[in-house]
Amino acid sequence: MALPSQFLYQGARQRPQTTAHLAQTMSLLGLNSQELNAQIEAALAANPALELLEGRHCPNCGRKLRSGASCGPCSAKLAAEGDQPLVFVAPTDTGYGLNGRSGEELPEDYSGAQPETLASYVMRQIATDLDASEQEIAAHILTSLDEDGLLTVPLLEVARFHHVPLVVVEEVAQRIQQADPLGVGSSSPSEALLVQLVALENQAPNAELCAKAIREGMGMLGKRQYAELGSLLGVSKAKAEQIADFITHNLSPYPARAHWGSLRTPNAESPSTYSQPDIAIRLQEDGRLVVEVMWPLRGLLRVNPLFQQALREAPEDKAEQWKLDMEQANLLIKCLAQRNHTIVRLMQILAVLQRQFITGGDAHLKPLTRAAIAEELGVHESTISRAVAGKAVQLPSGKIVPLAQFFDRSLHVRTALKKIIRDEAKPLSDTKLARLLEQQGFAIARRTVAKYRMMEGILPAHMRKAQAA
DNA sequence: CTATGGCACGGATT
DNA sequence: AATCCGTGCCATAG
DSSP, rough: OOOOOHHHHHHHTTTOOOHHHHHHHHHHTTOOOOHHHHHHHHHHHTHHHHTEEOOOTTTTTOOOOSSSSSSHHHHHHHHHSSSSSEEEEEGGGGGGGOOOOOSSSSSSHHHHSOOOOOHHHHHHHHHHGSSSSHHHHHHHHHTBBBTTTTBBBOHHHHHHHHHHOOOHHHHHHHHHHSSSSSTTBBBSSHHHHHHHHHHHTTTSOOOOHHHHHHHHHHHHHHHTTTHHHHHHHTTTTHHHHHHHHHHHHHHOOHHHHHHHHSSSSSTTSSSSOOSOOOOOEEOOOTSSEEEEEOOOSSSSEEEHHHHHHHHHTTTTHHHHHHHHHHHHHHHHHHHHHHHHHHHHHHHHHHHTTHHHHHHHHHHGOOOOOHHHHHHHHHHHHHHHHHHHHTTTEEEEEOOOEEEGGGGGHHHHHHHHHHHHHHOSSSSOOOHHHHHHHHHHHHHOOOOHHHHHHHHTTOHHHHHHHHHOO
């Protein structure tokens, strides 16, 4: 993906500064922090004028830091911006390290994987809670999942492989099951269902009966033998149906399918390689949002002052090359600053406009176009497109979503749709669903309802009906 | 006949 | 200019 030669050549030819500057800024803007990291490392290796100052430095002023994410004066200045959300560029080691962690703990699958895999997606969520050896176990488990998100090897085998007691492995497995596709890493559909059930306990009409039905009545559930199921549970057939209904509607025996199934990311090409957040949003007690734009490198990138000195006494034959290196280095740093600036401004607006969504969840997402932001910011639309492309945001809830989701035009409608289907007892046809949505102010065609259903992995009405009655 | 999914068109978005 | 998205029309399944 990364083309180190790209900007090297641009620098080497003496283009008018503005053109090169613009071109490089644009290309950097389109990268997420992983890709950016690769670019910068390539530049560091190729260009002697660049220097990476190890250690922690204030991302705003470059001063050395002892603690905190930015230095006193800078954070004071940032805090002084009134009700604006705090936005700053944070050094990586404050949380979700790219290079921050020790290094050998993950198998190759995770370190530089371009395509987002279920395994890395889950790993990212839980990695910080595990120590090194637990991470190895988690990695083992996660690489042993089938496409449904279920385990293909017995936990005992994993335990033997790592020479640890089974309990340890079980604990790790439980952590995994709690991660986003709820129930991933279970060894059977019923186990996955149970994990999900626990999470929904308060919503379930009768959690104990549901659990029993799952544990002992899986076969009957599948075959829809509600009379038998009823007698197993000691309840009426109608009640058994109700329970089966709840299970089939709200739980998924194949955890990975809900998120990774059918329509989602159909081709591997799509820029959904968000394995690390590029931006993190936190919610402070005082209600303000703090937005951190991740800085991929550990340390401060700058032009090596020694190189600058050496340039003056450069031997004749090298002088030109060195000068080019200098220009390149300066250009890269400038462009990086501009990239960050653009992202920061973008996030400032987004944090204000989509505050409800950020704090409240999918249902509160306001329809928003990149073009609108571009106008607000006075930049070209393509700039915003680049800035949004391929980036991932970690929300206060801990969920990591593509930045593009802030511009999803239909997410709130889909959420409303899900809610209707979840609440209504009888399976409704798409036409009826469309009508109900219209009453809520979402005027969409019946055909569109069907598409949204697909996107959310919800079965058509007659299938739901078939499973429920 | 009703409910859905496939295909393709046109307008909006990028 | 390329792509995405909502929709209408039509074939098919139940």
